Amino acid sequence: MRYSEQVKPVSYLKAHAAELLRGLADGAPPLxxxxxxxxxxxxxxxxxxQETQETLALLxxxxxxxxxxxAGRTVPARDAIARLRKGAGNAAE
Known part of the structure; x- marks a missing residue:
């Protein structure tokens, strides 16, 4: 998408807000x-x-x-799973 094709002055937004919002709801690219x-x-x-925010959170x-x-702040998966299983057993007691 080229943002240069989707540039509008604030005066255009004021005059065409409802139309622009309908277009965005129908899948038009951001302005x-x-x-x-x-x-x-x-x-x-x-x-x-929302999709953008979720993507940023994952990144x-x-x-x-x-x-x-x-930084070396990791443990082998086997150790982490064993620790989780041990903790889950304690929670049931």
């Missing part, structure tokens, strides 16, 4: 909103926003995991 010729905001539908978890590996 870059400008003010005084400068990009100021991105307008996108809620489902796409953050991956980055944190990578840091843990690099």
């Amino acid at each position: 870059v909103i400008t003010q005084n010729g400068e990009a100021r905001a991105v307008l996108q539908d809620v489902a796409s926003y 953050k978890l991956l980055a944190l995991g990578t840091r843990d590996i690099e």
Whole structure:
């Protein structure tokens, strides 16, 4: 997607808000909103926003995991599973 094709001034947003929101709900790509010729905001539908936030959260978890590996803060899977099984047995008592 080329953002240059999806750039609208804030005045266009004000005049066509309902139409733009309908388009976004129907799958139109996000819009870059400008003010005084400068990009100021991105307008996108809620489902796409949520998907983006979930993707960012997963990427953050991956980055944190990578840091843990690099720092040596890991244990073999066999040990982790054994520890979980031992803990689960205690919870049932």
